[in-house]
Structure formats: C-alpha cells, structure tokens
Amino acid sequence: MSLDQFQQQVSELLLRHRSLLDVLSKYGQTGSAVNRAVAKAVTECGCIELNAKKQAYAVDTDLTAAQSVLENHMNGQLCEQCSDVLRAELGRNLFYMSALCNLLDINLEEVVARESDKCSTLGLFNMR
Numbered sequence: 318m319s320l321d322q323f324q325q326q327v328s329e330l331l332l333r334h335r336s337l338l339d340v341l342s343k344y345g346q347t348g349s350a351v352n353r354a355v356a357k358a359v360t361e362c363g364c365i366e367l368n369a370k371k372q373a374y375a376v377d378t379d380l381t382a383a384q385s386v387l388e389n390h391m392n393g394q395l396c397e398q399c400s401d402v403l404r405a406e407l408g409r410n411l412f413y414m415s416a417l418c419n420l421l422d423i424n425l426e427e428v429v430a431r432e433s434d435k436c437s438t439l440g441l442f443n444m445r
Contacts, residue, residue, distance in 0.1 A: 320415075320426040327415040337420050344413035351406045354399070364396040 318326075331340075358365050369390040395403065418425045 320429060321424070323411075324415045324418060324425045327412055328419045331416050331419070335420075337417075340413055340416045340420055344410070344417055347406065347410040347413050351403065351410055354403045354406045358395055358399040358403070362396060362399050363393075364399050365391055365393040367391060 355365075359367055367390055372387050415425055417423075418428070
C-alpha cells in the first residue's frame with residue numbers, strides 16, 4: 318500500500334476526531350505512547366538496555382568517520398512482544414500524522430519525497 322492510499326484510507330475512517338485540535342492532541346498522545354513503549358522495553362521487559370554517555374570522538378574526525386564512532390547507546394534487541402507493541406503504537410502515530418496531513422491538505426507522500434530529496438542532496442550536512 319502506498320502512502321497516498323493509506324492517507325486516503327485514513328480520510329475515510331476518521332470520524333470522531335475531525336477537529337484540528339483533536340487530531341493534534343491525538344498525534345501528540347500517540348507520540349508519547351511510542352516513547353512509553355520504548356521505555357517499557359527497557360524498564361519492564363529488559364530486552365533492550367540503555368547506556369547513555371557523552372559521545373566520544375575527536376574534533377578532527379571527518380563526518381563519515383564520526384558515523385562509525387558514534388553510538389546509539391542501546392544494547393540488545395527488541396523482543397517479539399515489545400516489537401509488536403511498538404509497531405502498533407507507531408501505526409497509530411502514523412494514522413494521526415496522516416489525519417493531520419489530510420486536515421491541512423498536505424500530501425504525506427510528497428512530504429516523504431521532499432525529505433528524501435533533502436537527505437540525498439545534503440547528505441551528512443542534513444544533520445538536525
């Protein structure tokens with residue numbers, strides 16, 4: 318299924334939260350649920366661990382070399398249950414992102430294409 322098809326499906330299914338404020342609050346709520354699911358994978362399940370510390374790299378390191386030195390601070394892998402929960406939460410978040418795009422007359426596929434073009438054009442300089 319393409320993003321356009323998904324966005325159309327969301328438009329057809331969205332009945333209860335047609336207000337921009339409702340959609341914004343649900344989008345924020347689902348984003349928080351994604352964060353909570355990751356936190357639970359660490360604190361309740363333990364399938365992943367965090368070991369966050371200052372990133373150590375030399376000032377004279379070029380950007381390409383820095384990519385191989387920098388860490389994600391995570392050890393382990395999501396178990397099947399936590400992965401399923403996260404996929405569900407990310408799906409709900411994507412649903413409300415699509416609903417927000419619909420209300421604001423923004424094509425989600427175009428947003429992804431523009432962001433991809435920017436990443437391709439700017440490469441490592443697209444750091445945020």
